[in-house]
Amino acid sequence: MRGQPWLRLLFVVLIFAALSVPVWRLTHPAPIAAAATPVAAESTPAPTTISLEVEVTFAGPPPTSFQLKEPGQTILQSGDVSGETTARATWHAHLPKEGVDLTFEAHWPDDAEQTAARIRVSFPTGQTVEKTFWARGAMAEILTVPASPGESPSP
């Protein structure tokens, strides 16, 4: 049977046919533009939405202006305190596993004494994240709030 010419021809054709697919793929890669797909955050889990109590306490006279914000949203600002040494707000936070950086900026008169501001963020569980900053005249500081208190934010 192996001596039959038509069988030998069929055998060779089948081998060529089988090899043609991988050879075609190797020598004709898909064009780059065709492979481009829109970037989408597939593996990033949706951030947890949580209500957190935020409190800013000034050790001395409150600043002439201040602002506590996360990227794209102000949480607390000067109008919320009106001469008091403590300002509070509820922050409906979207906390990804990486955490959120809060920026605190405040200004006092140029001749003001050195003073301190404490920022405290309280979770519904009763756990808190807080930091105290010292400055004279102006303050610009960062407080990182992790997805769950007690954990370091993951990069």
Place this chain on the structure above:
Amino acid sequence: MKRFSILAGCVLALAWATTLAHAAANAPLKVVSLSTVLSDLARNVGGDKVQVIELVKAGVDPHEFQPSPGDVQQVAGADVVLVSGKGLEGYLSRLEQSSGGGSGKFVDVGSGVGPSLRLKEDKKTVEDPHWWHSIANVKKAVGVVRDAFGKADPADGAAFAAAATAYSARLDALDKEIKLKVAELPREKRKLVTSHDAFQYFARDYGFRIYPIEGVSTEAQPSSKDVAELIETIKKQGVKAVFFENIENPKVVAAITQETGAKVGGELYADGLGAPDSDAATYEAMMRHNVTTIVNALK
């Protein structure tokens, strides 16, 4: 008359020797630097009391630099040689030997900035030599440079110490400025795709995750499998931008952006400062340039 001539000769010789000694005492310290970042630190700490000779100039890849015979001569005549360390200068032992060594004039600044980050490359663990992307490390480096200059020129030690203190205060302000700029970028967006793995110290300090195209050294080229995996990662992580470096060929970055749909984020300075006419001519300017480029592209 003969006695007078001898006396006059002695006075002249003494005056000549005094002038020479005075000139030597006022001559700036000759400092050879093996990194553009160290050159900038040396100028800031040494001021006009040092003459900085850059062997590795802006735009030169320090991973691939090899000293010329002229460079060896410069090192031989130097009072202090500033070395970046942590394995960056693979040619260092050859340079030390060929320049005649020198009693402690080689100052390994990198060894004085604290522990190295260790990274996997080609199944080996290697030291990450890019310590200057951490301002905390650079502050320690300023102390190392101050001490080295003070040891080589004790008469100007107080001036070096004052300049180092002033420069460290500027670095503190720069660190705060960078933290505030980075805070504009949500932490979940701090994903940095760069030409080679040079920003791990920066990532550690400012909460980024790095996805490098090449390894720690620019000599380690990525395989097509590595690039394919990186493309998948960029898509999955939703990375908005990919960055190229001033001394790297941006073609691979361009191809990756085409494949992923991410944009080209801009040029970063990874292995040293930019040219004197660039916006990264000093260490402080380089850090500002890099951070602004990264944050604005990833927002």
